[in-house]
Amino acid sequence: MPDSATPAYPAHSRPVPSDPAVDAMVAALPKVSLHCHLIGTVAPQTVVDLAAKHGVPLARSADDLYDHDSYEDLGEFLRVLDVVGSVIRDADDFHRVTYESLTAGGAAHGVLYREIQLSPPGHPGVPYPRLLEGVVAGLRDARTDVGIDARLVVGINRERSAGEAVELVEQVIAHRIEEVVGIGLDYAEVNGPPGRFVEAYQLAGRAGLGRTAHSESGPPRHVLTLLDDLGCSRVDHGYHVVDDAEITARCVEERIPFNCTPVSSDIGRYSGSGDGTHHRIRQMVDAGLCVTIDSDDPPMFGTDPTHDFRVLAHALGYRRDQLAAFTFNAIDACWLDESEKAALRRRARAMVAATPDAPAPPPAAAPDPHHHSQEAHR
Numbered sequence: 001m002p003d004s005a006t007p008a009y010p011a012h013s014r015p016v017p018s019d020p021a022v023d024a025m026v027a028a029l030p031k032v033s034l035h036c037h038l039i040g041t042v043a044p045q046t047v048v049d050l051a052a053k054h055g056v057p058l059a060r061s062a063d064d065l066y067d068h069d070s071y072e073d074l075g076e077f078l079r080v081l082d083v084v085g086s087v088i089r090d091a092d093d094f095h096r097v098t099y100e101s102l103t104a105g106g107a108a109h110g111v112l113y114r115e116i117q118l119s120p121p122g123h124p125g126v127p128y129p130r131l132l133e134g135v136v137a138g139l140r141d142a143r144t145d146v147g148i149d150a151r152l153v154v155g156i157n158r159e160r161s162a163g164e165a166v167e168l169v170e171q172v173i174a175h176r177i178e179e180v181v182g183i184g185l186d187y188a189e190v191n192g193p194p195g196r197f198v199e200a201y202q203l204a205g206r207a208g209l210g211r212t213a214h215s216e217s218g219p220p221r222h223v224l225t226l227l228d229d230l231g232c233s234r235v236d237h238g239y240h241v242v243d244d245a246e247i248t249a250r251c252v253e254e255r256i257p258f259n260c261t262p263v264s265s266d267i268g269r270y271s272g273s274g275d276g277t278h279h280r281i282r283q284m285v286d287a288g289l290c291v292t293i294d295s296d297d298p299p300m301f302g303t304d305p306t307h308d309f310r311v312l313a314h315a316l317g318y319r320r321d322q323l324a325a326f327t328f329n330a331i332d333a334c335w336l337d338e339s340e341k342a343a344l345r346r347r348a349r350a351m352v353a354a355t356p357d358a359p360a361p362p363p364a365a366a367p368d369p370h371h372h373s374q375e376a377h378r
């Protein structure tokens with residue numbers, strides 16, 4: 001069984017001025033999480049505990065394990081991710097990190113549903129069935145204990161070969177379970193252009209798996225590769241889409257979901273200059289794109305699902321209905337069946353109705369007058 005204690009998470013990396021009305025609003029809003037990596041959700045003390053259990057020396061203590069601001073360098077971030085992945089080894093470990101991700105890291109923030117991205121290549125030496133056994137047990141216990149539901153998305157490491165990607169998808173198909181609903185593509189886009197993975201994605205498509213992929217730093221045309229060659233129904237990050245009006249118009253027309261992660265992308269500078277303006281997310285929303293909001297690797301970047309909403313409330317002046325729209329977009333975009341989505345919408349609508357809206361922001365932070373608010377109560 002998991003530690004019953006709630007793990008301690010790092011302080012927020014993008015602190016905002018105290019505003020009790022905003023805090024009450026963002027805490028009460030429902031969230032649906034489509035862009036969150038299991039390895040990236042592990043509390044520092046859990047990493048320390050698991051490292052001790054397996055006799056792995058760590059260069060840092062729990063207090064300074066995650067140095068958010070150094071992750072402007074994606075390579076530095078991925079090196080820490082490798083360390084965390086390397087200490088999660090047996091089914092009990094996977095149970096613990098999954099359970100903590102869904103309870104203290106999820107349900108405690110009003111997350112009703114999460115599609116967790118797993119990274120089998122991030123746990124060297126761990127057979128895929130063992131990984132699944134622990135994760136699914138953690139998922140089921142979290143559902144029983146706190147009522148959060150979750151499914152699994154298996155991530156291909158795009159820095160590896162096309163052949164390895166095909167082998168991973170073959171594993172997913174050979175060990176098919178209902179909890180695994182799709183595949184993703186992560187790690188550094190600059191080292192793994194999406195076109196390399198057409199065969200793996202086609203194989204997943206023929207098996208009826210959902211398909212998504214990261215595009216954090218690539219050109220807008222990579223979005224076309226994702227949609228047309230990889231058969232993705234949604235995009236993780238994808239901020240550069242707004243640099244191409246034609247591709248943006250198509251994505252608006254087809255209502256392609258973009259799973260954005262404000263704090264991690266600000267630190268990683270995918271969504272702008274790292275100055276906290278989140279202007280690309282504003283541009284995407286203003287263009288009418290279907291945007292969802294999540295936390296990516298929350299403790300590693302000093303954030304959590306509530307804090308990502310809070311940061312947008314301060315930076316972009318978003319209030320209850322716009323933030324709720326992100327959640328309803330995520331319900332539309334997720335890979336549950338229609339009756340399960342309808343049940344989620346009902347729960348989310350009731351929570352939004354009970355959420356106190358915060359007063360309009362001061363003019364400097366208000367959304368621009370051309371802003372098209374998305375309908376929240378569908």
Ligand SMILES: [Zn+2]
Pocket residue numbers: 035036037186214236296
């Ligand atoms: Zn990600």
